[in-house]
Amino acid sequence: MSETPIVQQSEKLFEAFSAKGLTLKNRTVMAPMTRTFSPNYVPTQDVADYYRRRAEGNVGLIITEGTFISHKGANGYERVPAIYGEEALAGWKNVVDEVHKAGGKIAPQLWHVGSVRKEGIGPDKSITAYSPSGLFKPGAPNGVAMTQDDIDDVVASFAQAAADSKAIGFDAIEVHGAHGYLVDQFFWEGTNQRTDGYGGSLENRTRFGVEIVKAIREAVGEDFPIIFRFSQWKQQDYAAKLCQTEDELATFLGLLSNAGVDIFHASTRRFWLPEFEGSTLNLAGWAKKLTNKPVITVGSVGLDEDFIGEGNADLKGTSNPTNIDGLLDRLTNDEFDLVAIGRALLVDPDWVNKIKDKKEDEIAPFNKEALMTLS
Numbered sequence: 589m590s591e592t593p594i595v596q597q598s599e600k601l602f603e604a605f606s607a608k609g610l611t612l613k614n615r616t617v618m619a620p621m622t623r624t625f626s627p628n629y630v631p632t633q634d635v636a637d638y639y640r641r642r643a644e645g646n647v648g649l650i651i652t653e654g655t656f657i658s659h660k661g662a663n664g665y666e667r668v669p670a671i672y673g674e675e676a677l678a679g680w681k682n683v684v685d686e687v688h689k690a691g692g693k694i695a696p697q698l699w700h701v702g703s704v705r706k707e708g709i710g711p712d713k714s715i716t717a718y719s720p721s722g723l724f725k726p727g728a729p730n731g732v733a734m735t736q737d738d739i740d741d742v743v744a745s746f747a748q749a750a751a752d753s754k755a756i757g758f759d760a761i762e763v764h765g766a767h768g769y770l771v772d773q774f775f776w777e778g779t780n781q782r783t784d785g786y787g788g789s790l791e792n793r794t795r796f797g798v799e800i801v802k803a804i805r806e807a808v809g810e811d812f813p814i815i816f817r818f819s820q821w822k823q824q825d826y827a828a829k830l831c832q833t834e835d836e837l838a839t840f841l842g843l844l845s846n847a848g849v850d851i852f853h854a855s856t857r858r859f860w861l862p863e864f865e866g867s868t869l870n871l872a873g874w875a876k877k878l879t880n881k882p883v884i885t886v887g888s889v890g891l892d893e894d895f896i897g898e899g900n901a902d903l904k905g906t907s908n909p910t911n912i913d914g915l916l917d918r919l920t921n922d923e924f925d926l927v928a929i930g931r932a933l934l935v936d937p938d939w940v941n942k943i944k945d946k947k948e949d950e951i952a953p954f955n956k957e958a959l960m961t962l963s
Contacts, residue, residue, distance in 0.1 A: 598916060598943060598944065600615065600916065600919045600920045601614060601615050601616065601916060601919060601927065601943070601944075602614045602615070602944055603615060605648065605882075605925060605926060607813060607850055607851055607882045607925075608811065608812070608813040608814075608850040608851075609811045609812065609813060610649075610693065610759055610760050610813040610850075610851075611693075612648035612649050612693055612926075613646075613648055613691075614646065614648040614940070615648060615919065615925065615926050615927055616646070616647050616648045616649075616926070616927055616929060616940050617647070617648060617649045617650075617651060617884055617886075617926050617927060617928040617929070618642050618647045618649070618650040618651060618928070618929060618933050619651060619886050619928040619929060619930035619933070620651045620652060620653050620654055620697040620762070620764070620817075621653055621930055621931075621934055622653045622654055622665065622668060623635075623638070623653055623668075624665060624666065624667040624668055625638070625667065626667055626668060626669040626679075627667055628675075629656075629663070629667070629668065629669055629670040629676060629710070629711060630669065630670070630675050630676050630679045631655075631669045631676065631679035631680055631682070631683055632679065633682065635669070635679070635683055636679075636682045636683040636685075636686040636687075637686070639652070639683055639686065639687050639692075639694065640686040640687055640689070640690050640692075641937040642692070642933060642937050643686075643687045643690035643691060643692025643694075644690045644691075644692075644937070645933075645937040645938045645939065645940055645941055646940040646941045646944065647692060647929075647933065647940050648692075648693065648926070648940075649692075649693045649694070649695065649759070649760075649926070650687060650692055650693065650694040650695070651694075651695050651696075651697055651762050651815070651853075651928070652669075652683070652694065652695070652696045652697055653668065653669065653697065654668065654697045654698075654699035654764055655668070655669045655670060655671040655680070655696050655697060655698065655699060655749075656668065656669075656670055656671065656699050656700065656701070657671060657672065657698055657699065657700055657742075657745040657746055657748075657749045658670075658671075658672035658673075658745045658748060658749065659700060659718075659741055659742045659745040660712060660715045661700075661702075661705055661715050661716065661717055661718040661731070662699065662700040662701065662742075662745065662770075663701065663705065663709060663710065663711065664701030664704045664705040664706065664709060665701075665709065666709065666710060670711075671696055671698060671749045671752065671753065672745075672748070672749060672752065677752055677756055680696065680753075680756055680758075681756040681757060684756060684757040684758055685757070688757070693759040693760075694758060694759055695753075695758055695759055695760035695761055695762050695813075695815060696749075696753050696758055696761055696762070697761075697762045697763075697764050697817070698746055698749045698750065698753075698761055698762065698763055698764060699764045699769065700742060700745075700746075700764075700769065700770040700771070701717075701769050701770060702717065702718060702719045702720075702731075702769050702770030702771075702773045703717045703718070703719035703722070703723060703724040703730045703731045703770075703773060703779070704717070704724065704768065704769060704823075705717035705718075705730075705731065706730075716731045716732055717730050717731025717732070718731055718732060718734050718738055718742075718770070719731055719732075719733065719734065719770065719773050719779060720733065720734060720773050720774045720779060720780040720781070720782050720786065720787065720796075721733050721779060721780055721781040721782055721787075723773075723778075723779045723781065724779070724824060725768075725778060725779060725822075725824035725825060726778045726779070728824075733782070739786070739796065739799075742770070742800075743796075743799050743800050743803050744803065746763065746800045746803060746804060747800075747803035747804050747806065747807040748807070749761075750804040750807050750808050750812075750814075751807040751808060754808050754812050759813070760812065760813035760814070760815055760850075760851075761804065761808070761812075761813075761814060761815065762814075762815035762816070762817055762853060763797075763800060763801065763804070763814065763815070763816050763817065764817055765797055765816055765817055765818045766817045766818050766819035766853075766855045767819055767821070767822060767823050767855065768822030768823045768824045768825075768828075771796065771797050771800065772818070772819065772822065772830075774786060774793055774794075774795075774796040774797065775793050775794060775797065775818075775830050775840070776793075776822060776828065776830055777793070778822070778824070778825065778828060779824075780793050790831075790836055790839055790840060791839065791843065794839075794840055794843045794844065797816075797843075797844060797847075798843050798844060798847040799847075801814060801816065801844060801847040801848045801849055802847050802848060804848070805847070805848035813850045813851060814848055814849055814850050814851075815849075815850065815851045815852075815853055815884070816844055816849040816851070816852055816853065817852075817853035817855055818830070818840075818841075818844075818852065818853070818854065818855065819854075819855035819856070819871075820856070820863075820871065821855075821856070821857060826857070833864070834864055834874065834878070837863075837874055837875075837878060838878045841875055841878055841879050842878070842879065845879045845881055849881065850881065850882070851881065851882045851883065851884065851925075851926075852872075852875045852876075852879065852881055852882075852883045852884070853883075853884040853886065853928065854870070854871040854872035854874075854875045854883055854884065854885060854886070854924075855871075855886055855887070856870060856871050856872075856885075856886065856887035857887050857888065858887045858888050859872070859885050859886065859887035859888065859889060859915060859918075860887075860914055860915075861887075869923060870885060870887075870918070870923070870924075871885075872884065872885035872886075872923065872924040873885075873918070873923035873924060875924075876922075876923065876924055876925070882925040882926065883924045883925055883926070884924065884925070884926040884927070884928050885915075885918075885923075885924040885926070885927055885928065886927075886928035886929075886930060888930075888931075889912065889915060889927060889928065889929045889930065889932060890912055890929060890932035890939065890943075890951070891931060891932055891954060912943070915927065931954045932951065932954065934954070935952045935953070935954050936951055936952040939951060
């Protein structure tokens with residue numbers, strides 16, 4: 589572990605934050621991370637306890653693991669939670685109540701996996717994958733290309749999930765528009781080969797995401813925050829670029845911003861890397877500059893290296909706690925507004941308090957052994 593103090597100045601990280609009716613006690617966010625701890629797609633008391641512990645650890649906003657919407661092809665993994673149906677919604681209400689009792693705020697990440705879905709996955713194992721053009725990645729077909737009726741059904745399912753989330757007490761919602769899942773498959777030319785109004789130009793490829801945001805806004809009203817997670821990289825291709833230039837990024841984010849996004853969540857694998865040549869701004873920094881909306885940054889915060897190798901799904905090595913002064917400098921310079929912590933918070937529910945209390949030497953490393961005992 590580095591002998592350099594992890595925290596030199598953390599004041600900005602612990603300032604309050606407000607946007608569109610969402611008030612947070614500090615600028616920390618728990619990044620959404622899939623756990624597969626929900627048998628029969630229902631979040632249990634174990635799930636509620638897991639999120640409550642992060643709220644007790646002083647996290648400002650918890651964004652849940654991806655929770656799949658009601659469209660028949662939305663799910664891609666067993667034992668992940670649904671966000672529809674009486675039992676699942678009751679489970680989520682219990683999660684919300686536990687987090688609120690601990691003084692936290694929480695938002696669900698609404699999810700459709702698109703062509704990531706594999707044959708034999710529930711709840712209905714007979715259902716195929718759905719995607720813009722029936723592609724998992726360029727040259728790799730999987731499932732079926734969506735019709736207009738399919739698109740309308742998915743948009744309506746997102747809106748219903750958002751309305752239900754608000755009704756059971758969530759403080760905001762996040763749309764998962766990143767990492768090569770369905771919404772991102774529409775954005776990415778590599779998986780969107782449509783020739784109708786949802787394909788071709790960047791504006792057309794963004795249309796599906798825009799329709800989802802507009803439908804959610806209509807369903808939840810003007811005062812309920814909509815967070816939108818996006819990424820350049822895809823799980824199918826870490827080097828993929830959705831937007832090659834600042835102008836393209838401005839077009840893309842502008843369409844979503846005008847549709848009703850309140851907060852952007854700019855997902856990168858390493859927060860410290862500049863997004864475009866000629867500027868030190870990362871993707872979150874550019875998102876804030878181009879939209880003037882609040883932005884969350886994320887990407888290996890508080891860790892010294894990737895835990896998953898390039899192009900390798902096998903978990904390997906150890907990610908140790910590391911210096912976050914560069915992150916704090918960027919936050920203090922208002923390059924972004926909120927900081928999402930992923931793996932570091934996954935293995936250490938008290939990460940935020942340890943940073944605040946300058947007990948960084950007590951922060952747990954992230955390794956296979958830690959994963960086996962997650963709480």
